Amino acid sequence: MKQQDIAALFHRTADLLELKGDSVFRVRAYQRAAQNLERFTGDLDALAQQGALRTIPGIGTELAAKIAEYCASGRIAAYETLARSVPSGLVELLEVPGLGPKTVKLLHDRRRIDSLEALEAAARAGKLRGLPGVQAKKEHNILRGIEILRRGRERMHLGVALPLGQDLVRFLLKVPGVSRASTAGSLRRMRETVGDLDVLAASQHPGRAMEAFTHAPFCARILGAGSTKASILTPDGLQVDLRVVTPESYGAALQYFTGSKEHNVHLRELAVRRGLKVNEYGVFRTATNRRVAGREEADVYRALGLPWIPPELREDTGEIDAALAGRLPKLLEASQLRGDFHIHTNWTDGHHTLEEMAAAGVAKGYEYLAICDHSRSLRVANGMSVDRLRQQLRAVRALSRRLRRLTLLTGAEVDILADGSLDYPDSVLRQLDVVVGSVHSHFRQDESTMTRRLIRAMRNPYLTIVGHPTGRLMGQRDPYGVNFDALFRAAKETQTALEINAYPKRLDLGDGPARQAKQLGATLAISTDSHSRDQLDQVVFGVGIARRAWLEPADVLNCRSRVQLLAWIAAKRQRLAPAG
Secondary structure, three states: OOHHHHHHHHHHHHHHHHHHHOOOOHHHHHHHHHHHHOOOOOOOOHHHHHOOOOOOOOOHHHHHHHHHHHHHHHHHHHHHHHHHOHHHHHHOOOOOOOOOHHHHHHHHHHHHOOOOHHHHHHHHOOOOEEEOOOOHHHHHHHHHHHHHHHHHOOOOHHHHHHHHHHHHHHHHHEEEOOOEEEOOHHHOOOOEEEOEEEEEEOOHHHHHHHHHHHHOOOEEEEEEEOOOEEEEEEEEEEOEEEEEEEEHHHHHHHHHHOOOOOHHHHHHHHHHOOOOOEOEEEEOOOOOEEEEOOOOOOHHHOOEEEEEEEEOOOOOOHHHHHHHHOOOOOOOOOOEEEEEEEOOOOHHHHHHHHHHHHHHHOOOOOOOEEEOOOOOOOOOHHHHHHOHHHHHHHHHHHHHHHOOOOEEEEEEEEEEEEOEEEEOOHHHHHHOEEEEOOOOOOOOOOOOHHHHHHHHHOOOOOOOOEEOOOOOOOEEOOOOOOOOHHHHHHHHHHOEEEEEOOOOOEEEEEEEEHHHHHOOOOOEEEEEEEHHHHHHHHHHHHHHHHHHOOOHHHHHHHHHHHHHHHHHHHHHHHHOOOOO
């Protein structure tokens, strides 16, 4: 996860440089480098050792040296010098969503605001009004940004937590005597955000695991350590809890520490009715205290008269009753996805060519990829004019004819404009195989207006999928208001799919709304919104959300074959397109 840490430092460097009035070109170089690192999923340490960091888009000699410095030492001296040159409180203010360097400088120069607390107090007291561009609504947005920032500090998003958890499991499995290891807690349940990380290991010699864990490079501070349990803080301040159990209890412990609390309470109630008790050591007969299950997690559920329940469902939202009745869903598996609908290339703001993205699709074993670069209104992303789009369509079709194992579908991510119209005319849209429509502006429309906007877009016969349907960016932007019931019913009526965007900072739709969409008969699509070839692998996050939403393959558009998909799209166009 070093690339995420370095990306954060580069973003902060750009902000500090802008705050100090440095060259706009230097600022943009750091911003581009940070964005590219956020999207990079390769082995940064390996590239540093090979002297190949400049193969990452946007990384030149100077930035490559800073990345190599961080990989070797965990710090960037130039950033630390730069940060010391600015009052420390201003650095924190730059973290507030929607508060850019220019506004921070204005607040400091005009109101002497140099801390988050001072900013909050001034905004609540109405003391920011009268500054250029600051009215009551701006003060309200500043307070909302402070709230978002504080929420984001409490929990990390799944895109950070899952790779870290996987690294911890790999580390533990290399410790002599550790036979099994897994993440547990909310991470194993694939919650969108995670507080502390829980990991579990099985060993007959727990002391070895304790010793290795508390002396590992990722341990910055030991919060507590016993014979079978340890809690540490990582250098980033994240708490990680390790528990080590005997192999005979591993399944019971995995079930117990995966949770959720509500799910486990329901299980214990079921156990009591069967004359059993359940804890982290096993399932026991109450009368004799004889253990009847514990080595395997499935055995724990079997002892209670249940099939194994997938971790993603364990939230006590009906899964136990469904299991008792034999109605558990056959959840979607990543291997059942046939393709990805939301792929960007270097024609707009992506980082790889058509050919490189196609090769990544082949490597994933996909049947199809839809190339959906940005439409003309999104100028910040180098959105394509109609003429450029037509040039790309010719290039996509020509490349697709040369491919043997993958079909490239023509498409575009088209802005849904403020009134619900689409950014290209129908005469252009009908030339595309797939149209993803997304909101990229006017996020603050009220719920009623935004709902009408989205529904009008869905009534366009050429709109295939609504992209990231609530517009949220976790820790940066709250979802805009939308009436889900009306939206999902319209999606079913118009035969428009709703995206589960797998980009870790979006995960939009979330699992709750996605489950509601399924219940109302809407079709979902899982897309990665990939801006680089490595990001195709982020589909795992979208699949996790889909599984938490109880989705089965029949609910997901990209579980269909290419022929079935194109027939589904054609059916909407035939039904809604005007005659003639």
